[in-house]
Amino acid sequence: MIIKKIFVAISFVLFMLIMVSIAWFITHPLPPIYPDGPATRITANDHVTLRAFGDAKGVHRYHIESKDVNSFYLKALLHYEDRWFYYHYGVNPLSLFRAAGQWIMHGKIISGGSTLTMQVARLIDPHDRTITGKLHQIARAVQLEWYYSKDEILNFYLNLAPFGGNIEGVAAASIKYFGKHPKLLNKNEAALLVVLPQQPSRYRPDRYKDKAKAMRNKVLARLQGGHLINAAQLDLLVDEPIQLFTRTPPPLAPLLSRYLKSQHPKNHTINTTIDFELQSRLNTMMKRISGQLPRKASAAAVIVQNRSAEVIAYQGSVNFSDLSRFAHVDMARAIRSPGSTLKPFIYGQALDMGLIHSKSLLSDVPSNFNGYKPQNLNGYFSGPVSAEQALQKSLNVPAIQLLNRITPQRFEEKLAAANIHLIHQDANLAVGLGGTGTNLITLAKLYRALANHGKVTKLRTLKTDKVQLPLGNQPQPEASTILSPESSWILFQMLSSQSAPDRVIPSIRRKIAWKTGTSYGYRDFWSVGVSPDYTVAVWVGRPDASPMLGYLGATQAAPIMFDAFDLLPEDQNPLAKPAGVQQTLICWPSGRALAQVQPEDCKEQHLAFTINGMTPPSMDLYGSFTVSSQWPSKLAQWLMSEKAIQPSMLLNQFAAPPTITSLKSGQHYYRSQLDMLPLTSSHTEKTQWFINHKPIAEPQLHLSDYLGETVVSACIDTHCDKHTIFIHP
Known part of the structure; x- marks a missing residue:
């Protein structure tokens, strides 16, 4: 009977404990793991950090999983902090009894008896160091074990453990103190990071190296006792000094990072399509260029890999550290007047509508289109020109002649069908000369169509990755056709047959279809180029929209664009001519x-x-x-x-005089990079060519036959065009 009563009493007590626990669980739900939001790390396509953002309280952490951490660190952590982690249910009774005994014997807390789960509980729900606080911590630990797996709880610790200042998580600590990914930690570094969360403000190695070294060696001795290292290793490791990483690399693609952070505020990690090495070289190049720009001027550049539609480099301002140039304004996304950069797509639509071919006769003469009287930038008219010449010279009247026939409404509807939306009130002829708004990203997307069979696809800046939280990206939409494969190929040939600005021949010669633009009032200068594999778009100007008189897209933006192409590897996919x-x-x-x-x-x-x-x-x-x-x-x-x-x-x-179109005066060429230059003029069929005033039989200049200053002349009857170039060994 007594045994029966005892059993009933114990059962009742257990029942009441269970009911109380259930009631507590219901009334005290787990707090969010990251109550101040995520600290977000923006990475390049190889997971190297581009820029990091703290959470709402400015705490920095780099979200990782246990598989991303050095295995020795994990073994050392579990051995030092919680050897029975995978066997208990959040609480280790033996550790608690030991801690209670030490407290009774010494009259103060010697060790807390906390498991890793209990430490996570305290990190997400801080409490006083009292008996009541400890019971609260235990209850939270049991809750964690109920809702999450052991691996998830371990990951919480790896990301939440404090490491001094505003640094949380082993990944952020590893990068801050040692300049390396936690996968690459050595044994001494791992041992220090194991003990640092116990008292991060006292053991910080950047402030208290001696204390940090003493605590690191204490961990190493414990690990030797647990046979994780041997005695010989211990003797070597304890003598090693603590070596810290002191250089803080500047952020790369900071404005793209800021934009992606704003678009995905709940993500711990955002892995981008940016090529880290290319971005580094572009950043260095743009900083160098910034010293050549006028006061308060900035520049932006976007590089796209054509086949994947991935943005592989993104520079939103010329120098992120130069506030005098409005460095924090992202000019790659700023809406500005595109100048003449939309003209190729007027010609493309005219080709597709059967209005012109590449050599159609157009009229560059004074005109009045229902009150709209376009003028050329230089104030002169050329008279009869071919469609190819008019596009290459960016003549205004021929472009409006075609747009007037197409109609602005139809032109814009075609763009809108491909998700290219221009910013203005009503469709009108001025759109063809820049009387609208767009941005560098849109132009890069548009020009990429010239190397993509006339199809436009949304540019990608995000990589999918299992480590990331879901980004909510839907599958890439199907490409929209803006031009036929035939007209896009013809436009590519028309735009790539014009000479580059005066510059040294690049180490990699590639075919580039390019176009410049200058907005009304000399406020924006553009250059967009397309090779078979890459698209490069550049903007130059003042973010406050004040004018830069005397500058042109061809003189400001085009040289930067060609320099950016020089950073890229050789093209591998030549464009095939369509059968049509x-x-x-x-x-x-x-x-x-x-x-x-x-x-x-x-x-x-x-x-x-x-x-x-x-x-x-x-x-x-x-x-x-x-x-x-x-x-x-x-x-x-x-x-x-x-x-x-x-x-x-x-x-x-x-027909007289001809104009040399294959080279410009002042250009430099190197025999080591080039064997032969083809010679072309505005009337190639009728032109007689002279080099250094001597006639040549074929329209070709063989560099091996000349050195130094070389005069090239193109003549029809007695009318000649003459250019002087320089040939080097």
């Missing part, structure tokens, strides 16, 4: 194929890129196709009034 692109002999002034024109009406022949052999007739200034083999009326009128040229004389007068 054909080369067709066409005639001016009609614009039609040679086979469709009477011999007497073919005043001048050009070899044009056409789509499926289509050769649309030339357009009048306001978009009407000519119905005869005559010069467009507005163009003929302008030439007769301004140049005193009769229609029958137009060919001869326009």
Whole structure:
């Protein structure tokens, strides 16, 4: 009977304890593991840190899992702190009894008897060092064990343990104190980080090296007793001094990091597509360039890998540490006037609509499009030009001539269908000359289509990674077609056949289709280039939108763009010509194929890129196709009034003098980098070439035959264009 009563009493007590525990669990839910939000680390594609952000209280931690930490550190941690971690349920009774006995004997707390789970409980829910506080800690530890696995609890400790100042977690401590990933810790470093969380303010190695060394050696002695190291190793390790990492590397891609942090505020780690080495070189290059820019001017650059649509380098300002240049303003995303950078896509749409081919005759003459009177930047007009010449020279009237025929509404609808949205009120012709708003990211996305069969895809800045918390990224949307493969390829050829600005020939020669832009009022300077494998977009200007008079996109942004290309490896994927692109002999002034024109009406022949052999007739200034083999009326009128040229004389007068298009005066070339330079002019078929005033049979300059200052001349009859270049060994 007594035994039965005892059993009933014990059962009742256990039942009440269970009920009380359940009630406590319900009324005291676990607090959040990271109550002040995550401390976010932004990493390059190889997981090297680009920039780190503290949590709401400024605490820095680099979120990791146990598999990312040196195995010796984990063994040492469990041996020193909690050898029975994987066997108890949050509380080790033997440790508690030992701690209680020490307290009774010495009258003070000698050791806390806390398990790793209990330490995590105290970190997420701090308590007083009292009996009541200890009971609260025990209850929280049991809660943790109920809700989480052992590996998850261990990960919580690895990320929450304090290591001095605003540093939490072994990863942040490893990088701060030793400049290395926790996977690379040596035994001495691991031992120090095992003991540092016990009293981080007293053992900080950057402040108290002797104390830190003494505590490290205490851990090593304990590890030798546990056979994790042998006696010989112990003798060597305890004599080693503590060697700290003192250099703090500057952040890389800081403005992209800031943007991604704002977009994903709950993430511990955000792994980007940025190539760390390339970003480092771009950052160094931009800092060097900053000294050459006008006062308060900044610059931004974005580099995209075409095949993957990944942003592999991102510089939002020219120098993040130079506040006089508004360094914290991200000009890669700032909405600015794009100048002439949208012109190629006007020509592309005209190609796809069958309005032009690459050598169509366009009119660069004074014009009035319902009150809109475009002017060229230099204030002059060129008269009759081919579509290719007009695009390369960035002439305004021919671009508006085409946009007027396409209509601004249709042009913008095509862009919008590919998720390219321009910022302005109403569709109008001024959009073609920069009367709208866009940013560098959008232009990079747009120009990449020239090397991607005319398809636009959202640029990627994030890598997927199992270590990360979910970023919520949906699968990449399917590419949107903005141009046909044929027109995009033809545009690439048109834009890549123009000479680069005066500069030393790069070590890697690549074909680059490029275009510059200068906004109204000289406030923004752009250059965007596309090679088969890469797209580089550059902006230069003042973030406060004040003008930089006397500058142009070609003189400010283009050299930076070409320098950025020099940082990239050689292209591996040449662009294949689509089957629909054909080369067709066409005639001016009609614009039609040679086979469709009477011999007497073919005043001048050009070899044009056409789509499926289509050769649309030339357009009048306001978009009407000519119905005869005559010069467009507005163009003929302008030439007769301004140049005193009769229609029958137009060919001869326009053809002379020629213009050299394959090189510019002042360029430097090296025999070690280049064997031969092809020579081209605005009228290649009729040009006679001279080098150092001596005629040559083929339009080619072989560098081995010349050295030093070299004069290249292109002549038709007595009219010549002359450029001076420099050839080096």
